[in-house]
Amino acid sequence: MSRKLFIAGNWKMNLSRSEAGELARALAAKIGHVEAVDLAVCPTMVQLATVGELIQGTQIALGAQNMFYEDNGAFTGETSAAMLRDVGCRYVILGHSERRHVIGETDELINRKVLKAMSEGLEPIFCVGELLEQRESGETMEVVRRQVEVGLEGVSAGDAARVTIAYEPVWAIGTGHTATPQQAQEVHAMIRELLAGRYDAELADAIRIQYGGSVKPSNAAELLNQPDIDGALVGGASLKADDFTGIVQAGL
Numbered sequence: 717m718s719r720k721l722f723i724a725g726n727w728k729m730n731l732s733r734s735e736a737g738e739l740a741r742a743l744a745a746k747i748g749h750v751e752a753v754d755l756a757v758c759p760t761m762v763q764l765a766t767v768g769e770l771i772q773g774t775q776i777a778l779g780a781q782n783m784f785y786e787d788n789g790a791f792t793g794e795t796s797a798a799m800l801r802d803v804g805c806r807y808v809i810l811g812h813s814e815r816r817h818v819i820g821e822t823d824e825l826i827n828r829k830v831l832k833a834m835s836e837g838l839e840p841i842f843c844v845g846e847l848l849e850q851r852e853s854g855e856t857m858e859v860v861r862r863q864v865e866v867g868l869e870g871v872s873a874g875d876a877a878r879v880t881i882a883y884e885p886v887w888a889i890g891t892g893h894t895a896t897p898q899q900a901q902e903v904h905a906m907i908r909e910l911l912a913g914r915y916d917a918e919l920a921d922a923i924r925i926q927y928g929g930s931v932k933p934s935n936a937a938e939l940l941n942q943p944d945i946d947g948a949l950v951g952g953a954s955l956k957a958d959d960f961t962g963i964v965q966a967g968l
């Protein structure tokens with residue numbers, strides 16, 4: 717089965733409104749017509765509307781970086797799935813390592829968000845990945861397996877087809893230390909095997925697994941050429957139109 721590559725930019729907590737607008741305009745001009753690879757950008761909550769308008773009519777979809785699992789009410793500072801849909805989001809990043817390790821999100825909390833996102837018609841980009849000390853002590857597979865198992869608890873086969881998993885080794889995020897294509901491929905293959913056991917081989921074959929962690933134009937092709945790497949979740953390099961475009965071109 718050939719999976720269409722999916723490359724998403726995670727802008728994190730960066731860019732003013734005018735900078736975000738400028739980047740969105742540049743991306744619309746450079747890669748807005750690309751159809752061979754699925755594309756998304758994920759700006760901060762306050763810039764979703766602005767960026768959404770600027771990429772309207774292009775092939776670039778809009779995604780958010782987080783959401784809450786309740787519908788509405790007294791949850792100060794949170795944003796619901798329906799609000800994200802309403803502002804034009806197709807995707808939502810959930811379980812990003814910065815939310816796990818800086819904000820303290822647990823597998824169980826992330827699972828509630830995944831279920832809510834699915835029920836509201838959003839497509840989660842569900843992130844997993846081990847810490848450096850976990851890799852060094854040989855726990856990578858066990859850690860990632862648990863994150864996938866708990867994070868996708870209760871997700872039906874029908875819904876699982878709309879999930880993208882992003883494998884992002886925490887030691888590779890924003891550090892310039894990319895996992896080698898072989899290191900990444902090994903974990904991606906394990907995740908796919910896990911999905912095959914949980915659902916079935918056909919569905920596991922259809923679910924996209926992105927790699928994330930210091931992806932840049934110079935290393936993208938090698939990573940994207942691995943059999944089980946189906947795209948990239950790009951942080952730092954997604955803030956520069958030329959770099960993000962270079963990564964997308966590597967996938968064409």
Ligand code: PGA
Nearest residue numbers: 889890929930950951952
């Ligand atoms: P990075 O971030 O590309 O800056 O390493 C990736 C991510 O956190 O999604």
